[in-house]
Amino acid sequence: xxxxxxxxxxxxxxxxxxxxxxxxxxxxxxxxxxxxxxxxxxxxxxxxxxxxxxxxxxxxxxxxxxxxxxxxxxxxxxxxxxxxxxxxxxxxxxxxxxxxxxxxxxxxxxxxxxxxxxxxxxxxxxxxxxxxxxxxxxxxxxxxxxxxxxxxxxxxxxxxxxxxxxxxxxxxxxxxxxxxxxxxxxxxxxxxxxxxxxxxxxxxxxxxxxxxxxxxxxxxxxxxxxxxxxxxxxxxxxxxxxxxxxxxxxxxxxxxxxxxxxxxxxxxxxxxxxxxxxxxxxxxxxxxxxxxxxxxxxxxxxxxxxxxxxxxxxxxxxxxxxxxxxxxxxxxxxxxxxxxxxxxxxxxxxxxxxxxxxxxxxxxxxxxxxxxxxxxxxxxxxxxxxxxxxxxxxxxxxxxxxxxxxxxxxxxxxxxxxxxxxxxxxxx
Amino acid sequence: xxxxxxxxxxxxxxxxxxxxxxxxxxxxxxxxxxxxxxxxxxxxxxxxxxxxxxxxxxxxxxxxxxxxxxxxxxxxxxxxxxxxxxxxxxxxxxxxxxxxxxxxxxxxxxxxxxxxxxxxxxxxxxxxxxxxxxxxxxxxxxxxxxxxxxxxxxxxxxxxxxxxxxxxxxxxxxxxxxxxxxxxxxxxxxxxxxxxxxxxxxxxxxxxxxxxxxxxxxxxxxxxxxxxxxxxxxxxxxxxxxxxxxxxxxxxxxxxxxxxxxxxxxxxxxxxxxxxxxxxxxxxxxxxxxxxxxx
Numbered sequence: 056x057x058x059x060x061x062x063x064x065x066x067x068x069x070x071x072x073x074x075x076x077x078x079x080x081x082x083x084x085x086x087x088x089x090x091x092x093x094x095x096x097x098x099x100x101x102x103x104x105x106x107x108x109x110x111x112x113x114x115x116x117x118x119x120x121x122x123x124x125x126x127x128x129x130x131x132x133x134x135x136x137x138x139x140x141x142x143x144x145x146x147x148x149x150x151x152x153x154x155x156x157x158x159x160x161x162x163x164x165x166x167x168x169x170x171x172x173x174x175x176x177x178x179x180x181x182x183x184x185x186x187x188x189x190x191x192x193x194x195x196x197x198x199x200x201x202x203x204x205x206x207x208x209x210x211x212x213x214x215x216x217x218x219x220x221x222x223x224x225x226x227x228x229x230x231x232x233x234x235x236x237x238x239x240x241x242x243x244x245x246x247x248x249x250x251x252x253x254x255x256x257x258x259x260x261x262x263x264x265x266x267x268x269x270x271x272x273x274x275x276x277x278x279x280x281x282x283x284x285x286x287x288x289x290x291x292x293x294x295x296x297x298x299x300x301x302x303x304x305x306x307x308x309x310x311x312x313x314x315x316x317x318x319x320x321x322x323x324x325x326x327x328x329x330x331x332x333x334x335x336x337x338x339x340x341x342x343x344x345x346x347x348x349x350x351x352x353x354x355x356x357x358x359x360x361x362x363x364x365x366x367x368x369x370x371x372x373x374x375x376x377x378x379x380x381x382x383x384x385x386x387x388x389x390x391x392x393x394x395x396x397x398x399x400x401x402x403x404x405x406x407x408x409x410x411x412x413x414x415x416x417x418x419x420x421x422x423x424x425x426x427x428x429x430x431x432x433x434x435x436x437x438x439x440x441x442x443x444x445x446x447x448x449x450x451x452x453x454x455x456x457x458x459x460x461x462x463x464x465x466x467x468x469x470x471x472x473x474x475x476x477x478x479x480x481x482x483x
Numbered sequence: 484x485x486x487x488x489x490x491x492x493x494x495x496x497x498x499x500x501x502x503x504x505x506x507x508x509x510x511x512x513x514x515x516x517x518x519x520x521x522x523x524x525x526x527x528x529x530x531x532x533x534x535x536x537x538x539x540x541x542x543x544x545x546x547x548x549x550x551x552x553x554x555x556x557x558x559x560x561x562x563x564x565x566x567x568x569x570x571x572x573x574x575x576x577x578x579x580x581x582x583x584x585x586x587x588x589x590x591x592x593x594x595x596x597x598x599x600x601x602x603x604x605x606x607x608x609x610x611x612x613x614x615x616x617x618x619x620x621x622x623x624x625x626x627x628x629x630x631x632x633x634x635x636x637x638x639x640x641x642x643x644x645x646x647x648x649x650x651x652x653x654x655x656x657x658x659x660x661x662x663x664x665x666x667x668x669x670x671x672x673x674x675x676x677x678x679x680x681x682x683x684x685x686x687x688x689x690x691x692x693x694x695x696x697x698x699x700x701x702x703x704x705x706x707x708x709x710x711x712x713x714x715x716x717x718x719x720x721x722x723x724x725x726x727x728x729x730x731x732x733x734x735x736x737x738x739x740x741x742x743x744x745x746x747x748x749x750x751x752x753x754x755x756x757x758x759x760x761x762x763x764x765x766x767x768x769x770x771x772x773x774x775x776x777x778x
Binding site: 125126127129130132133137153156159160161162245246267268296297298299301302303304307437440441443444447448451455468471472475476477478 | 525526527528529531541545546547612613614615628629630631635721722723724726727728737739740741742743745
């Protein structure tokens with residue numbers, strides 16, 4: 056096979072020519088109060104958009120259902136940007152980490168809503184801050200996956216255990232369970248449940264983004280090592296499971312009634328535990344335990360969607376009005392599948408949760424407590440999937456034998472992932 | 484005579500036109516655009532620029548590439564030899580004893596090949612999931628400490644089993660066709676010279692099937708280097724057990740989707756293409772694949 060070098064040479068010449076001309080950053084388009092808006096959302100939230108469109112025919116809202124799997128939406132917007140296609144005015148991100156891709160090249164999609172949206176104060180503490188960078192707020196939170204302590208009250212009473220309020224007590228509980236009731240589990244620590252639930256709630260910094268290009272990674276701090284001290288022994292004695300909570304082998308544990316307690320996001324009860332442990336009156340929710348030396352029982356976060364408005368929208372006012380409806384309208388919040396980020400909306404949403412006789416006690420106080428305490432160190436970064444991969448390949452696989460070296464491996468990979476994704480890694 | 488030539492000149496291109504159009508639209512143009520894209524660098528902030536080397540340096544220096552490459556190499560090292568052994572073994576076995584069941588046997592061998600791609604991945608996901616697998620008792624000794632079969636380390640074996648189950652049947656049918664094309668006189672002559680069945684296979688049939696082996700290798704290599712669907716589906720099914728960038732092509736996908744960095748995605752695709760082409764050239768040279776009989 057003969058390969059001609061001419062195309063390569065021509066390409067090289069073309070690249071030299073083109074390197075001289077650079078695209079300029081576009082400023083926002085002229086606003087048109089009559090312009091309709093297009094909303095891209097997953098199959099659940101597209102219903103909200105459609106309802107809004109039906110109720111407000113003058114607003115001329117087009118609701119489009121889109122694939123919301125990891126990376127799909129960001130790449131779709133990036134492709135549309137590259138091709139010069141029409142972009143949506145509003146996007147729902149069920150994978151909120153995608154915002155880190157959207158604020159970077161080649162997309163530069165989001166609008167800083169801090170000036171246009173006057174309702175941002177109504178959201179749970181810290182939820183707007185998660186996608187605020189350099190004073191600009193790039194998202195409006197929709198729902199949150201704050202972590203709490205789910206526990207089987209019936210089992211706790213029959214075994215004579217107290218509900219832990221600190222992670223030292225959690226560790227002691229795990230050690231007691233391993234001896235007295237082997238086979239019972241304190242939940243999954245796999246992937247984001249372990250990383251964002253345990254390490255995240257402790258304030259361990261692995262995705263603490265400060266801008267599109269700066270992130271703080273500090274994995275030698277006490278906030279990380281104190282988690283190792285709890286996770287290591289519980290991995291070794293088997294009370295913490297390395298299986299994903301939705302793995303059939305783990306659901307079997309729940310079905311057989313061997314899940315004693317778990318640090319899990321707010322939605323885990325109705326969507327993870329309830330389907331496999333249907334009997335009423337067993338499960339209750341307690342606030343997050345406090346880490347040794349910490350003054351606040353911060354929560355981790357797993358999931359939680361956000362709304363993003365396009366900086367290229369020709370009708371920002373209409374886009375903001377829709378997002379305000381989607382995130383703060385009480386009826387919409389009540390009908391939402393997961394815990395609303397809007398404080399007033401959450402209160403209304405909790406009414407049905409409180410009334411649910413599946414719970415042994417009202418879970419509302421614990422859920423509310425955690426909602427406003429998501430650790431401020433948890434940010435959105437472009438390498439979140441790599442973090443989860445690395446966590447699973449280090450701490451999850453080797454943590455039972457040597458948690459320190461497994462976590463050190465994780466630390467190395469986290470920095471590599473951040474740098475590969477174009478971040479400058481800061482110590483603090 | 485002249486008229487005939489001109490007619491042939493019109494009909495020839497007309498016949499290949501549909502193929503050429505599709506090749507251009509969905510093969511060559513995207514490939515050329517991909518190569519062009521490989522030289523466009525998109526920094527996280529700041530202006531896009533052109534560079535001959537930057538994207539290639541970035542992807543070749545990626546910390547995920549060595550393990551992804553090792554995974555794919557391991558997979559190929561297990562899958563390709565096994566595939567050839569299984570395919571040739573079954574084909575020669577069926578061919579050596581031609582009975583009236585030959586047609587039926589051929590059909591049976593081909594059937595598993597009907598389930599391919601993501602469907603096969605889903606099927607095997609269940610087969611290898613200890614809690615639901617119909618052969619879970621057989622699998623127990625293979626499970627890791629977490630009780631699961633599928634993991635980053637076992638995936639090359641799992642993929643090899645999947646690849647052979649899905650692909651072997653088609654190749655066997657192809658080889659049986661080739662075997663039946665071997666002149667009967669050749670086999671008879673060998674028999675007259677007192678060659679055993681084994682000797683006939685080794686000295687007559689196999690040398691004549693050399694190019695088929697090459698063909699199977701080339702096609703399988705190209706597919707194998709680009710393995711994507713199977714680890715992607717198995718990874719989505721057994722959550723947390725398989726790295727999202729287990730194979731090189733998945734790394735390409737990660738660049739394009741999560742990082743929206745099409746330059747890097749294209750650069751790694753070009754590298755992948757180059758590796759596949761070089762591997763194919765080596766196979767072609769070593770087996771005289773394009774040699775015309777009598778030259």
